[in-house]
Amino acid sequence: MSHPSSHPRRIGVFDSGFGGLTVLEAMLRQLPAAEFLYLGDTARLPYGAKSRETVARYAVSSAEFLLAQGAEYLVIACNTASALALDAIRAAVPVPVLGVVETGANAAQTHSRSGDVMVIATAATVESHAYLAACRERKLRAIEKACPLLVPLVEEGWIDHPVTREVLNIYFSELLDQARVAALEPDTLLLGCTHYPLLRRQIENALPRSIRVIDSAEVTAAQVAASVRVPGGGATPPAPHFFATDSPEKFRRLGSRFLGQPIHHVELIDLESSTPG
Ligand code: DGL
Numbered sequence: 001m002s003h004p005s006s007h008p009r010r011i012g013v014f015d016s017g018f019g020g021l022t023v024l025e026a027m028l029r030q031l032p033a034a035e036f037l038y039l040g041d042t043a044r045l046p047y048g049a050k051s052r053e054t055v056a057r058y059a060v061s062s063a064e065f066l067l068a069q070g071a072e073y074l075v076i077a078c079n080t081a082s083a084l085a086l087d088a089i090r091a092a093v094p095v096p097v098l099g100v101v102e103t104g105a106n107a108a109q110t111h112s113r114s115g116d117v118m119v120i121a122t123a124a125t126v127e128s129h130a131y132l133a134a135c136r137e138r139k140l141r142a143i144e145k146a147c148p149l150l151v152p153l154v155e156e157g158w159i160d161h162p163v164t165r166e167v168l169n170i171y172f173s174e175l176l177d178q179a180r181v182a183a184l185e186p187d188t189l190l191l192g193c194t195h196y197p198l199l200r201r202q203i204e205n206a207l208p209r210s211i212r213v214i215d216s217a218e219v220t221a222a223q224v225a226a227s228v229r230v231p232g233g234g235a236t237p238p239a240p241h242f243f244a245t246d247s248p249e250k251f252r253r254l255g256s257r258f259l260g261q262p263i264h265h266v267e268l269i270d271l272e273s274s275t276p277g
Contacts, residue, residue, distance in 0.1 A: 007229050008095075009237075012071025013038045014062050016047040018155075018251065019194025020077030021258035023100070024240065026221030027075070034230040036240040037069050040255070041271065043246035046151060047080040048122025048193070055124065059085040060092045061271045065243070067093050075224060076100065079192050079216070080122050083130035098224060100216045101125075104190045105134035107219035111212055112140060116184040118175055118211075119144045121192030122151065131192055143182055145175045147193075154195040155254065160202065168199070168206040176208075190214050198258065242266045 011031070013024050017040045024038050041047075041062050047055050059081040063074055074097045076082045076089060082099030090097050108117045119131040123146040135142035150171075153164045179186050189211050191197060197215045204213050244251040248266035255263045 007231050008034070008072035009231055010035045010037060010070050010072050011224070011228075011230075012036075012063075012066030012069070012074045013077050014059070014066060014074065014081070015040055015078040015194055016058075016080065017042045017045040018255045018258045019151075021255050022194055022197045022215075022217040023075065023077035023220050025259050025261075026217045027224060028240070030221040030225040031228075031230055033237060035237040037066055037071055037243070038240050039066055039243045039269075040245070040251060042244045042251060043272070046122070047078060047084075048124050048148065048151060050080075050124060052084045052124075052128065055081055056085040056088040058271075060088050063089045063093050063097070065269065065271060067095065069241075069243075071095065073224075073228060074098070075220065077194060077217075077220070079104075079194060080124045083121070083125040083128040083192075096228075098220070098227075100194075100220050101130045101134050101192070103220040103223045104192060104214065104216040105131065105138055105140070106223065107214045107216070108135060108140060108142075108188050108190050109138040111214060112188040114185045114187045115140050116179070116186040117142045117188045117190060118179060118184075118186045119190045119192045120147045120150075120171070120175070120196065122146060123148050125192055131190065141182075141184055143175070143178050143184060143186070144192075145171065145178065147171050147196075150199065151193065151195045154198050157257070159198055164199065165202060165206065168202055172206050186211060188212050188214060191216060243269050245269055245271055 076099045082101045086099040126146040251266045
């Protein structure tokens with residue numbers, strides 16, 4: 001990651017939509033003195049089925065917006081943007097930028113005893129093989145699987161739903177077959193998408209007990225908390241400021257579920273007019 005030397009008061013958190021609120025929820029608990037700005041690029045969601053060029057263009061404009069709002073440290077809470085656009089974002093902004101692929105891979109390295117890891121994510125993240133590369137750098141063997149049905153199921157609120165349970169069973173039976181063919185003995189599953197922590201219990205129930213599920217929301221918050229020193233000062237920081245590029249009402253409604261607490265105000269912004277072609 002970029003040098004964690006900063007003492008940021010304002011931390012910008014970016015996701016394609018609502019899913020990154022699972023990361024913000026964990027950071028609010030672990031960094032109580034920080035002030036958070038959260039941007040959900042809901043007008044251009046989903047990122048998970050788009051090309052690297054498009055995701056990079058969207059993610060860079062979002063990062064620049066957060067910087068213009070005074071963010072001194074950026075957390076790219078979107079796995080797809082972290083996988084496809086982290087270098088482009090780091091090249092575009094002069095503040096430290098942390099992505100969730102590296103934090104997830106660090107956690108897998110800490111927890112896996114067998115050294116064999118499975119990753120589930122969006123199609124774009126899997127096609128980028130960013131997790132595979134991050135795992136290899138850490139001497140882990142990994143297999144990846146795209147689970148494109150899970151984002152819409154979560155957005156529909158079908159968390160504890162028979163259809164979701166069946167979809168998970170099918171995905172995991174294919175994933176475990178993939179592991180057998182590759183002669184891996186996985187003991188860890190990395191949730192490589194912001195939406196999946198909401199299905200954590202259902203995912204754990206669909207897997208053998210020997211497999212530990214790692215949620216990048218918690219580990220990202222822990223790594224931010226460990227790498228920055230937020231200046232204190234006694235006063236309680238202001239509540240997070242939420243920005244969305246589409247439908248503040250939908251953001252409030254769905255976002256409250258991801259954040260686990262009510263969201264009262266969301267500011268609508270337009271990134272398109274400042275983003276070329
Ligand atoms: N935020 C995306 C991710 O973590 C999931 C939603 C999308 O496809 O935009 O990969």
